[in-house]
Amino acid sequence: MNLLIVTGLSGAGKTQALRHLEDNGFFCVDNLPCKMLEGFVQLCKNAKPPVEKAAVVIDSREQVLGSNIEQELLMLDRLPVSYRVLYLECRDEVLERRFNETRRSHPLSKDVRDGIAAERDILAGFREKADIIIDTTTLKPLQLAAKLSGLFAEKEDASFRLTVESFGYKRGVPYEADMVFDMRFLPNPFYEPELRSLSGADAPVQEFLLREKAYGDFLSRVESMLQMMIPCFIAQGKKRLLVAFGCTGGRHRSVSTAELLAKRMAGKYDVKLIHRDTFVEASDITERIGT
8 A cells, every 4th residue: 555645834735735646546545633543544545445545634633633743653653554744834924814815713723924924834844755845836626636646656665766956937946856956057048049948858959059158167066966865864764855946937948958868867866857938748757767
């Protein structure tokens, strides 16, 4: 049995995520107290036939029930089941707007801002333990569903996962990123008429950028840094690393860099390539990075 624990900030999309997971074969339970997890796992194992995939939402209301979240996190490691933690993140101002638009009160406070701040503090342990963090600030429901589909099509037995993502600064920096690199130090292919309609996934754009000596040096240094750091992260128990590259629109420089780095790291680690702000066929991505 594989268990997915869905947690994160109120208003960040946990209910939508659970609905999508349910549509894709997960046995789902919303707002399950941590103290009931062990019994839930046993019920799933004893079911006829046994439940193979389950997802449960655990949120900040644990504290309202008198739970000690730090102790509950330790308890999770004693469960007789393989589990992963999905944490949904979102910027404060967007969460405020969502609560105001739906006229709902925050579960922890009548003042939405106070509730968000308190919830971030309460869930800090879950965020630190998360295998996957998704920032839903700029995501529409269908985009969240697509991202979940891509993530959970990955190999379940991967011990460490490197995610390489491109993005555009005009839509904001991804909250879930562990490392962010600004690619706006490079000339912008957008201003080259023959390259404007292409993306960084296309060879002419990559060749244009690679003519800049600083670009090749940059790629080699980032690769070398990751080769040095990732084993250290693994030794500290970290299961994921998200490296993000940004440019103005998220179409040329950031996409090219994410593509080239993913290709260099493929075969060394389980690599997931995401272009947040530019649509590129997943099958093409798989072919390009060789995984």
